[in-house]
Amino acid sequence: MPAVTVLDEMEVDMTFENESSSEGMKSGRSAEEIEDIVVTAKLDRLDLQPVSQEILFDPKFSTTEFRLIQLDKDILHSIEAGDVLVFRGDENDAAVLCTDKETYEIKEAETTNSLLLFKDLRMPDVKSPTGSTSSSKSPGSSANTSLNASELNDSTSQDENVNPTPSVKSRMIIDVAHSYLEMKRMRPNMSKIRRLLRGSEYDGKTDMEGRQQESSVTLNMLLDKIPASKDEIMKYLDEIRAIDISGSLRLVDGDYLFRILSQVLNCVDENSWSLTQIEKNVVVQTLSCLVQPFFLEKMFEWFFKPLPIEEPGTSSSALKYTYQEDAVCRFFGETLLKSMGKFNLREFLKVWQESVPEGLIVGLNQLNGIAVCDEECSPPVIWHYPEYNLPETFTDRLGLLFETKVRWKLTEISPFIEVFSPPSQNVGNLLTKYARSTTVNGVKYYFSKHGK
Amino acid sequence: MQVFIQPFSNEEGLQEWGIIELQGDLDSKESGSLAGKLVGDLFYNKDGIPTFIIGHHILVGKAEKLEKPLAVLEKRHIQTKGKDDKTEYVVRAIVKRKLCFRDRPKPIVGSMQKVVNKTP
Incomplete structure (x- = not known):
């Protein structure tokens, strides 16, 4: 019964004879059969390594489901370290792969092979350019981890002058794949978190209305719904000052936060502490009848930082604190901007500087991602323009940005679009692709591709 | 939704598996499951060049290191009481090298009859 082989122009389908269905494949090839194959195929026995491998489908073939995934260096290290990885995302999201720290975009790559x-x-021994086999140097510690001891002997004996007896080993195909997954590090979009938390604002009352209780958001829920790594989610929650109240994540009401921060600052004033002498314990004690202690602790996490202890042996309760300048200034700046529409830039800077505690210095870079300046109109103006309110798709967002302001410097526009830029790339690359640029007096400006 | 990828088992360690890459597809002359069926024979010459003989065809390829390694994930269904079955993956192995047969197979001149058909 001759074997039928189908050949067509583009692809090659090879048909193999099945000789073992009735007898089971355990019997394997005999040495004579192998010799026959070698002779018929006109192979030179002296040039062959003594061990050949017969290739069969595993008896359990197609009962198991395997998936191949191409690994970046970092993920390979995670896998080698035995970390748990996770595919994450809602039905509507593209699937992502997460380590604890990072998020990767996943795409399926198909192959006709x-x-x-x-x-x-068993892989062939890799010969170094000098011709000596790598395994002959130190067979025991060979990089060829797939070899077991007996196979090593088989493969190293070729270097000796004896002609070893040919033998054959059975190798099972356990799966045939026509695709694999590819991954690329990405910056996850977190805006959904803010949306999910909206309506849960904490204003000093720990009891929530019944309606909100039902829709309370937990960290586990976010891990289930947000296509991002745990560390990235936690970091974002910290950035938007979400707090955990008996397992429920809640945003903080802006007015409430302003009121409490003012009280803390009053307390600092009353004690006449200098910029670097703020005592957290005193603040917590003084205000504990008005504000929950846990919330005061949070205030110190968000707006203050401990100074290094000068004398060793000082207990942590004697720690002195100072302001996180950028966080305090940003918060006061945003509170001012929220209260009205467009501000005269110069006046705003004056009022803003006056609003912050003495010794802190305001700067426009502290408002990255929450405000836009237009310095080309007269007088220059600034207004509240939070990144988290912008459209979630890149082209929509870019369109709106160029409607808001005709031309942008890279540093101005970056905070609003960097979420769409792959971590390894510069935001400028995105703009080179999706916008036009011009240089005026040595400063590069970006503007819409579709504009005038 | 979260689908977890569990690490390799400690008893086995992280194994290294191998891949043979062929142009096109493998088909059996007979219909039915491929499980247990013989495909062909693989030889290496002393320079490590692989030759794969499938039926009447001979393929010459080469051993290659993968540019990026592949992880082999096995899909598992976990039964949970009262809930829908959950899916998870387990890392079974890493593939770092493959045998690649990119050229079209050449027919072997002469009869293979004697070889491939076992006498009953």
Whole structure:
């Protein structure tokens, strides 16, 4: 019964004879059969390594489901370290792969080739350019981890002058793949978190209305719904000052936060502490009848930082604190901007500087991602323009940005679009692709591709 | 939704598996499951060049290191009481090298009859 082989122009389908269905494949090839094959195929026995491998489909073939995934260096290290990884995202999101720290975009790559997967396929010994085999140097510590001891002997004996007896090993195809997953590090979009938390604002009352209780958001829920790594989610929650009240995540009401921060600052004034002498314990004690102590602790996390202890042996309760300048200034700046529409820039800077505690210095870079300045109109103006309110798709967002302001410097526009830029790339690359640029007096400006 | 990828088992360690890459597809002359069926024979010459003989065809390829390694994930269904079955993956192995047969197979001149058909 001759084997039928189908050949067509583009692809090659190879048909193999099945000789072992009735007898089971355990019998394997005999040495004579191998010799026959070698002779018929006109191979030179003296040039062959003594061990050949017969390739069969595993008896359990197609009962298991395997997936191949191409690994970046970092993920390879995670896998080698035995970390748990997770695919994450809602039905509507593209699937992502997360380590604890990072998020990767996943794409399926199809191939017209067949990838036959083996547990124990023996690879040929790799010869170094000088011609000596790598395994002959130190067979025991060879990089060829797939070899077991007996196979090593088989493969190293070729260097000796004896002609070893040819033998054959069975290798099982456990799966045939026509695709694999590819991954690329990405910056996750977190705006959904803010949306989910909206309506839960904390204003000093720990009891929530019944309606809100039902829709309370937990960290586990976010891990289930947000296509991002745990660390990235936690970091974002910290950035938007979400607090955990008995397992429920809640935003803080802006007015409430302003009121409490003012009280803390009053307390600092009353004690006549200098910029670097703020005592957290005194503040917490003084205000504990008005504000929950846990919230005061949070205030110190968000707006203050401990100074290094000068004398060793000082207990942590004697720690002195100072302001996180950028966080305090940003908060006062945003509170001012929220209260009205467009501000005269110069007046705003004056009022803003006066609003912050003495010794702190305001600067426009502290308002990255929450405000826009237009310095080309007369007089220059600034207004509240939070990144988290912008459209979630890149082209919509870019369109709106160029409607808001005709031309942008890279530093001005970056905070609003950097979420769309892959971590390894510069935001400028995105703009080179999706916007036009011009240079005026040595400063590069970006503007819309579709504009005038 | 979260689908977890569990690490390799400690008893086995992280194994290294192998891949043979072929142009096109493998088909059996007979219909039915491929499980247990013989495909062909693989030889290495002393320079490590692989030759794969499938039926009447001979393929010459080469061993290659993968540019980026592949992880082999096995899909598992976990039964949970009262809930829908959950899916998870387990890392079974890493593939760092493959045998690649990119050229079209050449027919072997002469009869293979004697070889491929076992006498009953």
